[in-house]
Amino acid sequence: MPGGPAAARAWQLTGRGARVMLAGRVEELDLNKLLASPELQAAGGLILALVIGYAVSTALAGALARAAARRQGDLGEHLLALMRRPVWTTVVVIALEWAGDRLKLVEQTTFDAVLGTVVVVVWVTALVRAADEVLLALVRRASAGETGPAAGRATGLVHFLVRVVVLLAGLYLVMVLWGLDVRAWQVSAGVAGAVLGFAAQDSLRNLVSAVLLYGDAPLRIGDVIVVEKRLRGRVTDIGWRSTRVLTNDGVEVNLPNALLGTWRVVNESAGPHQAVRLACEFTVEFGRTAEELRAIVLPGVTALPELRPDLPAELQFRGPTAAGLRFALLVYLADPSRRSQGLDVANTHILRSLRAAGVALAHSSHDVHVGGPLAAGLRAALVPGPKGMS
DSSP, X not given: OTTHHHHHHHXXXXXXXXXXXXXXXXXXXXXXXXXXXXXXXXXXXXXXXXXXXXXXXXXXXXXXXXXXXXXXXXXXXXXXXHXXXXXXXXXXXXXXXXXXXXXXXXXXXXXHHHHHHHHHHHHHHHHHHHHHHHHHHHHHHXXXXXXXXXXXXXXXXXXXXXXXXXXXXXXXXXXHHTTOOOHHHHXXXXXXXXXXXXXXXXXXXXXXXXXXXXXXXXXXTTOEEEETTTEEEEEEEEOSSEEEEEETXXXXXXXXXXXXXXXXXXXXXXXXXXXXXXXXXXXXXXXXXXXHHHHHHSTTSTTSTTBOTTSOOEEEEEEEOSSSEEEEEEEEBSSTTOHHHHHHHHHHHHHHHHHHHTOOBXXXXXXXXXXXXXXXXXXXXXXXXXXXXX
């Protein structure tokens, strides 16, 4: 080293002194005090919240990708997408609340109220959008892809009701977060609800039944139904108070939804074949066999109008009666609303086929046998004697 041994010695002493000074500063640094620093804790909490939020968002994104790969347009996929932002916001707000509690920069009560309001607003928005998605899915299912006036009214009214309920719940939570007195509001809401419920109980019952009809979808617009075995017709509209049914006579009947939910309703348009089977019964004279009647009646049934040609007709032997042998021709209607026309066509075919084959329809006949003194008196009164006798 330039400068000789003296300079090297001085350099060693200087380096040793620097190391001693650095070691002293490290010894003076208290790790516990560093970890207890509010600034460091706040920064660490925010970083941890961002990491957790990113992990949750990534997990939801993966679930969405798997759902999209399994099925296109799934309702669960849309709901998961709507939950990403609220979950992320909630995690970040929790971290901010924890950081604000450590830093003491503002009044903690006000800071907590502001953060809670943000969370409520985000979740209320997400819940309204999720309810809209669920509602649209239910309406599509109930209307079978048809966008008629009933579906439009369903979407509008339920959308309004859901928004009102969710917004009122969010407003209540915000008032609680800011420490406002909500007892008067609760009492007023309770009284108003009781008055409205008592005054409009029939309308509310019909409204709830309409929601169940749209959700459960036991019948749809265009279905042919039979109500309590007395009313039969085609459903033309499903409203919020009543369901309209058009009978075969061209008369529109309004059925309250509350009663429609409790009555026995037969949906003739439902089932695997979307067809209604008719049973046309007739009775023939004794001495005929089931095979003989099938060979006479069944040919030509599939070519009849008003009937389904792709579904086979049957002729069943129902058993003997006092007048003769009872049979039933089973056929399927092409249009369930034209039941009377289908019965006319089938019965006409039966009568024409039997007459062409020389088979007579059976009818009830009774022989009356009278004996004793009453019979003698009746014969004397009804059968006159010779003219010379009196």
